[in-house]
Amino acid sequence: MYTLLSGLYKHVTQKEEFYILILGLDNAGKTTLLEKIKTLFTGTPGMPPEKIAPTVGLNIAKIPITSTARLNFWDLGGQREMRSLWPQYYDECHGIVFVIDSCDEERLDECRAAADSLLTSDLTLNVPLILLANKQDLPTALPPHELKERFVNRIAERMGARESGVMAVSAIEGTGVKDAIDWIWTRVQRNRSARPPMYR
Numbered sequence: 001m002y003t004l005l006s007g008l009y010k011h012v013t014q015k016e017e018f019y020i021l022i023l024g025l026d027n028a029g030k031t032t033l034l035e036k037i038k039t040l041f042t043g044t045p046g047m048p049p050e051k052i053a054p055t056v057g058l059n060i061a062k063i064p065i066t067s068t069a070r071l072n073f074w075d076l077g078g079q080r081e082m083r084s085l086w087p088q089y090y091d092e093c094h095g096i097v098f099v100i101d102s103c104d105e106e107r108l109d110e111c112r113a114a115a116d117s118l119l120t121s122d123l124t125l126n127v128p129l130i131l132l133a134n135k136q137d138l139p140t141a142l143p144p145h146e147l148k149e150r151f152v153n154r155i156a157e158r159m160g161a162r163e164s165g166v167m168a169v170s171a172i173e174g175t176g177v178k179d180a181i182d183w184i185w186t187r188v189q190r191n192r193s194a195r196p197p198m199y200r
């Protein structure tokens, strides 16, 4: 009887867990984005931008997306030494958000190299990926069409068969953030036979 009841309780309370990696070079705005996601999707405001320091290790946010499913965001540090840790998380992730600083033209090549190594890993094969052209609130930001030409088109062949997209956002102002999360949520659900959710 106890086993039956505890099984039933588990069935009712267990949630589908999807894991989403937030990657990109240091200073791209990943943690600012994570905190904005918290603000927009939970009742609790995220940390204000001025309190956010460069990430050493990772930050986590658990976002209830429906009554039965949760998106777990893993925001990893983007500094060069931290990037060697990224592959440890590829195997378990269901989706990837790749954040680009649209104002940092000088580091576009470095950014492309980081995206290349992520996309060529067997462990991320067919994992949906959204590229976010961040900091669009700043006048010096490359507009999305220019970023597409100078960045996205050059890594397009590495995308393979995965679902991919590009969106313009401002993590600080929140512009485009909800649409980006809706995009990734739709894609991880579509990809669930290849990468099924975890149950916790």
Ligand SMILES: Nc1nc2c(ncn2[C@@H]2O[C@H](COP(=O)(O)OP(=O)(O)OP(=O)(O)O)[C@@H](O)[C@H]2O)c(=O)[nH]1
Binding pocket: 024, 025, 026, 027, 028, 029, 030, 031, 032, 033, 049, 050, 052, 053, 054, 055, 056, 076, 077, 078, 079, 134, 135, 136, 137, 138, 169, 170, 171, 172, 173
């Ligand atoms: N204007 C503007 N500034 C932003 C935006 N997003 C992030 N920033 C700023 O960019 C800087 C870096 O932001 P973080 O969120 O710490 O960057 P990160 O990608 O997490 O960096 P690492 O943790 O080192 O990998 C901070 O000064 C942020 O305030 C944005 O949308 N607009």
Ligand SMILES: [Mg+2]
Binding pocket: 030, 031, 032, 053, 054, 055, 075, 076, 077, 078
């Ligand atoms: Mg960070």
